[in-house]
Amino acid sequence: MKVLIADQINQKGIEELKEVAEVIVRTDITPEELVKDIKDFDAIIVRSRTKVTKEVIEVASNLKIIARAGVGVDNVDVQAATERGIMVVNAPESTSITVAEHTIGLILSLSRKISIADSSVKDGKWEKSQFMGMELNNKTMGIVGMGRIGSQVVIRAKAFGMDIVVYDPYITPEAASELGVEVVDLETLLKNSDVITIHVPLTPETKHLISMPEFDLMKKNTLIVNCARGGIINEDDLYEALSEGKISGAALDVFENEPPVGSSLFELDNVVLTPHIAASTSEAQRDAAIIVAKEIKKVFKGESPRNVINMPVMDSETFQIIKPYFRLAEKLGKFIIQTTQGNITELEVTYCGELAEIQKHDIITRIILQEILNPILNEPVNLVNAPAVAENRGFIITEGKRTDAKGYKNLISIEVESEGNQVSVEGFLGKEPKIVRINGYQVNVKTEGTMIIARYKDIPGIIGSIGVKLGEHNINIAKMQVGRQKPGGEAVMVLKVDQKVSKDVEEDIKSLPNVYDAVAVEL
The missing domain is CATH 3.40.50.720 (NAD(P)-binding Rossmann-like Domain)
Known part of the structure; x- marks a missing residue:
């Protein structure tokens, strides 16, 4: 390598x-x-x-x-x-603690006017009365975004005796309780915070998240800090808010344009600016x-x-819970691609029972897609590109949850619609992965080896004729299961066999009277 x-x-x-x-x-x-x-x-x-x-x-x-x-x-x-x-x-x-420390440093510089006081002394002045500061103790800090960095800022702000409110649509009540913070909406945070610090990514939703309407909600003594990404704060509106005394001060480590050549913020004393160095420690x-x-x-x-x-x-705990299902997902994906005729147009995956309680199933769906796509494409498909490749091929992919697992503790149910047919399969994970339903018919099949899936009319003699046909091709039946919904109707047969099954064998079985379909599957 x-x-x-x-x-x-x-x-x-x-x-x-x-x-x-x-x-x-x-x-x-x-x-x-x-x-x-x-x-x-x-x-x-x-x-x-x-x-x-x-x-x-x-x-x-x-x-x-x-x-x-x-x-x-x-x-x-x-x-x-x-x-x-x-x-x-x-x-x-790697940068969580470093950026959190820089954030606290900027807040202290603003609240105690350290930066401009330093410049004043170096200019030979002694203007003590010009640099009246603000204590952080008993003040309210508002944190926008509670990821790794925001959480580290919480720990440090509490050491200064600050009360913490946070805005993050994705934080759970349990996580907020553990950190000892109050979750509020953005408007409440802006109205009540003495110090506001930004820790969210720059996305279309967060672009200019803080603009003049937001500054109008803030208290006159508010300090705002951005060590996240330039563009989250509208810098033109920030200049106006600072110039007109709508807020008390601001500190930026990131800018809409870097370097911020000619920025109007350079004119102001109530601003602390650093050159995108929040993550820069050895x-x-x-x-x-x-x-x-x-x-x-x-x-x-x-x-x-x-x-x-x-x-x-x-998180690692969820990964350990979900990991045992990977093998079942692989087997179900292999089954689907071998039993589906023509190009797949729709794929629906439903997670049932205990699996429905898990929040994230995306990786299992990716495994299923990987097994479906690899046999039909020249380029390799893996967990990274499987959804993108499926989308490019016109798949409509739906994920769902169902608490009812039809008598099982867990169940993965897959329904596929293609240009040639419709296929459904359901799998259960016990001591080993098993297929428990095929096209609605109940079976109990280990997901290994070679099997033949046949649909036929449930009348006397059909099972025997299929056995005779396999005997003619010197194929031995190891196990057999049948599933039906009513006597004399359509039934499904699953035959576990000891030899490989060619297309010719499949066609011979399908040619038998009252046999609707037959396909060999290698798991």
Whole structure:
């Protein structure tokens, strides 16, 4: 394996990678050189300088993983990587403490006017009366976004005796209770906070989240801090709010345009500005390098990395609960693709019983899709690109939950509609994965080996004629199960056999009187 280090990272990360790969350090590589040479590499590590564009990804024939030694992946075309099945990872936990500490530092600088007092003294002045500060004790801090960094800010703010209110639509009551914070809506937070700090990503929803209508809600003594992403605060409106005394002060580490050349904010004394350095500590850079190096090592060893941007994210406890179902999902996916005729148009997956209680099933659905798509496509499909590939092929994918598992503790139910037929299968995980229903007929089939699924009219002699036909082809029946809804109606037969079954055998069985369909399945 070969790893390209395209930007400067801590030596500890490089040493970690050398245990499993050939490491090439080219921190001065140009965009043109990257396009030319990326085909030789299995992994690439970048920070913010190198851009991993769609053009780069399209020629990266061996690339398995793109690692960002930091948090933001703005310089990586994640969609293009996803479509090619390339994992994109980052190191979000590496900067949590560092950014939280910088946030607190900016708040202290604002509340005690440290920055402008420092400049005043250095100018030979002694203007004590100009720098009356504000205590943080007993003040209310409002935190917008309660991810890793927001949670670390909570811990530090409590040490100053502050009350904490938070706005985050995704925080659970349990998590809020554990942190000792009050969850409120954004308007309430803006109206009641003495200090507001932003810790959300820049998305279409958060672009200019804080503009003049929001500043109008704030108290005149409010201080606002942004160490997240430029553009979340409307800087023109911020200048107006600060100039007119609508709020008391602001501190920014990030800007809509970086560097913020000619910004009107430079004119103001009640602003503290730093050059996007909240994550810039030697400890954070060391940790980021080690984290992404370990992620790459996991991929090279066939293991699952933790911080995959283009894969479903779940906590380790949920992962351990859901992991045993992966094998069942693989088997059901294999069954579906071998029994479906023509192009699939719709796929519906329903999680029943105990599985319905789990919040995130996306990774199981991806496994099912992977097993369905790989046999019919030339390009490899994996957990990263499976949903994108299915969407590109026109699949309509629906996920659902049902508390009723039809007498089982858990159940995965799949219904597929294709150009040629409709297929449904239900699987249960006990001591081992089993198929328990096929097209609505109850069976009890171990998901292994070769089997023949036949639909036929439930009248005397049909089962015998199928057995005779298999005997003519020297195929031995190991086990047999039948399922029916009423005597004399349609029935389904599942035959476990000891030999491979060719298309010719399938056609011979289907040619028998009162046999509607027959298909061989390899699990």
